[in-house]
Amino acid sequence: MADDATGKKRLGAFARNVRGLREAGTVQLISMVIFVLFSVFIARYSWALPGDGEPTPLTNDAERALYDTRAYLAADLVDQDDRIVLVVYDDEALINLEKRSPLPRDALAEALRNLDVMGAKAIGIDVLFDQPQAEDPELVETLRAMETPTSVAYATLATNKADVVFQQQQHLDEFMQAIEEGGTNARRASIRLDDEFGATRVWPNIIPDLPPLLGRAMLEDAGGPFEGFEGYEGAIEYRRALKADFADDVDPEAPVEGQVEEPLFFSLSIELFLDLDPDVAQFVAQEIEGKYVLIGGDILDYDRVATPFTSWTGFEPSGLSVHGELIAQMLDGKRLTQIPVWSIWIMALVVVGSAMVVALLEWSAPKLVPLMLGLGAIYVGLPFMLHFHEVDTYGLPAVGWLVAWIITFTVVTAAARSAGAAQRSFAQGALGKYIPRDIAEAIIDDPDLLSLGGQKREIYVMFSDLEGFTKMSHAIEPEMVAKLLNRYLEMLSKVVLDHGGVIDKYVGDAVVAFWGAPIARGDDAERALKAGYAIWQAGEDFRKEVAAMDASLPKIGKTRVGLHFGEAVVGNFGGETRIQYTALGDSMNTAARLEAANKPLQSSVSASREIIEQANLDWWVPMGRIVLRGRAQPVDIYQPKPGFPEGDRRKLEEVVQVSDSNPELASQLIDQVVAGHSKDSALENYSNRIRNLNNGGAYVLG
Incomplete structure (x- = not known):
C-alpha cells in the first residue's frame, strides 16, 4: 500500500511538473530545449568535443582515458608471438654501422638477400626511402630480385604531412617505380598509422588511392587469413605480455610505472644478417622460416608510438611493433564487433529522456543519490562489459552519458522548479487567504490532503x-x-x-x-x-x-x-x-x-x-453551567479574563462545584467576586443566573 501511495505521489508530481513546464515562459522553455539538445549532442559526440588542453574542458579526454583503461584491463595476456619476427635497426646496430639517419641501405640490401633464402612467408619494410642515397641502386636491384613477397613502406603528402615533403614525395615515387618495373615480388604498402588524439588506438581509415596497409599487403601476398578485415577501420586489439620484467627497485605488486613489458615479438638485430656465418645462418633461418618478417627501426628516440597502454606502462613501442600487432590481430581473426551508429543515437536519447523523467518525478535526495550512483555505474560499466566481450567501444560514450544525464537533470529540474515556483507562489497566496502558510505548503506538496x-x-x-x-x-x-x-x-x-x-x-x-x-x-x-x-x-x-x-x-x-x-x-x-x-x-x-x-x-x-x-x-475562568438554546445537555462555560486575581478565580471554581449542592454558598461567593469587579457585566449576569438554576445546577437560556 505504501508503495502504491508513493507511486501515485510521484506520478502526481510528474504530471504537475509537466503542466508547469507547458505553462513556463517562452524564454525559459527555449533555454531548457537548447540545453537538452546540447545534452543529446554530448551523449552522442562526447568523443569529438574539444579537449587536449583546449580552453573548453569537456568530455573527450576523459572518454579516451576511460577507453585506455578498458583496453589495458581487457587485453589478452599472451606469450611471445612466434608468428612474427622483427628485424630491427636498434641503437647498438647503428653505432656499429656508423650511420644513424637515413638508415644504412647497403646493410638492408645485404640483409634482404640473406632473408630471401630463409623461407619467410612475407617481408614488410617499415623504412621510407624518401631521400636519395648512394646505395639506392643496390637496394632497388635487391628488391626487384626478391623471391619472398616483400612490401615496402610508402606514404604521401596527403596522408603523412609530418613525415614527407614535396621533394621527398618525388624521390619516394621514383624509388617505387624503379622497384615495380617489370615482374617483381616487391610492392608498395602504406605505413600510415592513426595517431589522432595522441595515441594509436584504431586502424587507419582506408583511402582508395593509397596502397593497402603494410600488414594487409603482407597477408595478402602470403595468402594469409585477412579477408575478414577488408574495410575494417575499428579499434586495434592490443595484447599484453604474459610476463614482464621489473627494475630491481620496483615492487611487482605496485602500479606499472617502471614496468617494462616483455616484447610480444621476437626481435633480431639487422647485424645478424650481415657477413652471415653459415652456422649462425642456420640458427637464424630457424627463426625466420614460415614467419612474417618486419624490418625497421627500434630506436629509443625515433618512431615511437603511444598506445592505449602508454598511460599505464609509460612505455611507447616502436611503430614496427604496432604493425606487428595489426598482423597478429588479422591472424587471430579479432575483428571487433562494431556498434551501429543508430544504437548510439538511441542510447543518447534514452539517457537524456531518463534524466528528464527523473527530474520531473521529484525524487528525494536519499533516493536520488543512489540512483545517480547506479546510473553512473551502468554508464561507465556498460562499455567495460562490451569491451570484455570483444565489442569495439572506441567512440562509445561513457563519460558523455553521465555528463549529459547530469546536465539534463539539472536543467529540467531548474526549469520545473522555476515554473512550479510561480505556480506554488500563486497557490500559496490563494490558499494563504484561507489557511496558514505551513498548512498551504503541506497541501501543495500533498494534494491528497x-x-x-x-x-x-x-x-x-x-x-x-x-x-x-x-x-x-x-x-x-x-x-x-x-x-x-x-x-x-x-x-x-x-x-x-x-x-x-x-x-x-x-x-x-x-x-x-x-x-x-x-x-x-x-x-x-x-x-x-x-x-x-x-x-x-x-x-x-x-x-x-x-x-x-x-x-x-x-x-x-x-x-x-x-x-x-x-x-x-x-x-x-x-x-x-x-x-x-x-x-x-x-x-x-x-x-x-x-x-x-x-x-x-x-x-x-x-x-x-x-x-x-x-x-x-489560566486566564480563562469558569462562568457557570448553562443549557444552550435547542440543547438538553448543559455546557460549562469559560470566559477570558487576563489579569484576573488568583483568589477570585478560585472562588469562581468553587462556585461551580457547590452551585448544585449549596446554592446559598455559591451566591455568597459570587457576590464577593462581583463586589471587586463592579464594572464586569458578565460577572453580574453570572450572579443573577446562580440564583435561577434548574435542578441540574444549570441555567437554561430562554
Whole structure:
C-alpha cells in the first residue's frame, strides 16, 4: 500500500511538473530545449568535443582515458608471438654501422638477400626511402630480385604531412617505380598509422588511392587469413605480455610505472644478417622460416608510438611493433564487433529522456543519490562489459552519458522548479487567504490532503459575529457597507491565520474557523483560545476605527465569539466542478450557540469546558453551567479574563462545584467576586443566573 501511495505521489508530481513546464515562459522553455539538445549532442559526440588542453574542458579526454583503461584491463595476456619476427635497426646496430639517419641501405640490401633464402612467408619494410642515397641502386636491384613477397613502406603528402615533403614525395615515387618495373615480388604498402588524439588506438581509415596497409599487403601476398578485415577501420586489439620484467627497485605488486613489458615479438638485430656465418645462418633461418618478417627501426628516440597502454606502462613501442600487432590481430581473426551508429543515437536519447523523467518525478535526495550512483555505474560499466566481450567501444560514450544525464537533470529540474515556483507562489497566496502558510505548503506538496470526501476529526471550532451589523447595513450606502465589511473581515481573517487557523467560511459578518485539520498541531487548543480573544480585540479596534472614520456612521456593535472542541467530519464536500473544504457536525453547532449565548450572558467571548481542558491557559475562568438554546445537555462555560486575581478565580471554581449542592454558598461567593469587579457585566449576569438554576445546577437560556 505504501508503495502504491508513493507511486501515485510521484506520478502526481510528474504530471504537475509537466503542466508547469507547458505553462513556463517562452524564454525559459527555449533555454531548457537548447540545453537538452546540447545534452543529446554530448551523449552522442562526447568523443569529438574539444579537449587536449583546449580552453573548453569537456568530455573527450576523459572518454579516451576511460577507453585506455578498458583496453589495458581487457587485453589478452599472451606469450611471445612466434608468428612474427622483427628485424630491427636498434641503437647498438647503428653505432656499429656508423650511420644513424637515413638508415644504412647497403646493410638492408645485404640483409634482404640473406632473408630471401630463409623461407619467410612475407617481408614488410617499415623504412621510407624518401631521400636519395648512394646505395639506392643496390637496394632497388635487391628488391626487384626478391623471391619472398616483400612490401615496402610508402606514404604521401596527403596522408603523412609530418613525415614527407614535396621533394621527398618525388624521390619516394621514383624509388617505387624503379622497384615495380617489370615482374617483381616487391610492392608498395602504406605505413600510415592513426595517431589522432595522441595515441594509436584504431586502424587507419582506408583511402582508395593509397596502397593497402603494410600488414594487409603482407597477408595478402602470403595468402594469409585477412579477408575478414577488408574495410575494417575499428579499434586495434592490443595484447599484453604474459610476463614482464621489473627494475630491481620496483615492487611487482605496485602500479606499472617502471614496468617494462616483455616484447610480444621476437626481435633480431639487422647485424645478424650481415657477413652471415653459415652456422649462425642456420640458427637464424630457424627463426625466420614460415614467419612474417618486419624490418625497421627500434630506436629509443625515433618512431615511437603511444598506445592505449602508454598511460599505464609509460612505455611507447616502436611503430614496427604496432604493425606487428595489426598482423597478429588479422591472424587471430579479432575483428571487433562494431556498434551501429543508430544504437548510439538511441542510447543518447534514452539517457537524456531518463534524466528528464527523473527530474520531473521529484525524487528525494536519499533516493536520488543512489540512483545517480547506479546510473553512473551502468554508464561507465556498460562499455567495460562490451569491451570484455570483444565489442569495439572506441567512440562509445561513457563519460558523455553521465555528463549529459547530469546536465539534463539539472536543467529540467531548474526549469520545473522555476515554473512550479510561480505556480506554488500563486497557490500559496490563494490558499494563504484561507489557511496558514505551513498548512498551504503541506497541501501543495500533498494534494491528497484535499481529496474529495471527509473524515472524522477532533477539531477546535470558533464562531464570531458582529452585533447589529445587519441592522446598520440597511441604514448606509451599499458601497460603504461593502467597504466596512471587507475591512472587518480582513482584520478578523488576519487574526485567524496568524494563529494557525483555517477559515471555514464567511456568513455575512460572521467568521467560522477551526484548528486541528487538515493538519493537527499539539498546541491547536491554545492557538484557538488565543485567537478567540484576539478576534474580540480586533472587533474593538474595528469599532474605534469606524468611529474615527466618520462620526455620522451608526455605532458599530461588539464582536462576540464562541469556542468549542469536539468531533466533526472535515473534508471537501461538493462535486468535481466545485468543492468547499469545511467541517460538519455537532461541534460546529455548539460553537455557534456559544457565540449566540454571549448576548444573554452579557459577555463577549465564551468557550466550553471541552476546549479549555485541551489547553493550559489560566486566564480563562469558569462562568457557570448553562443549557444552550435547542440543547438538553448543559455546557460549562469559560470566559477570558487576563489579569484576573488568583483568589477570585478560585472562588469562581468553587462556585461551580457547590452551585448544585449549596446554592446559598455559591451566591455568597459570587457576590464577593462581583463586589471587586463592579464594572464586569458578565460577572453580574453570572450572579443573577446562580440564583435561577434548574435542578441540574444549570441555567437554561430562554
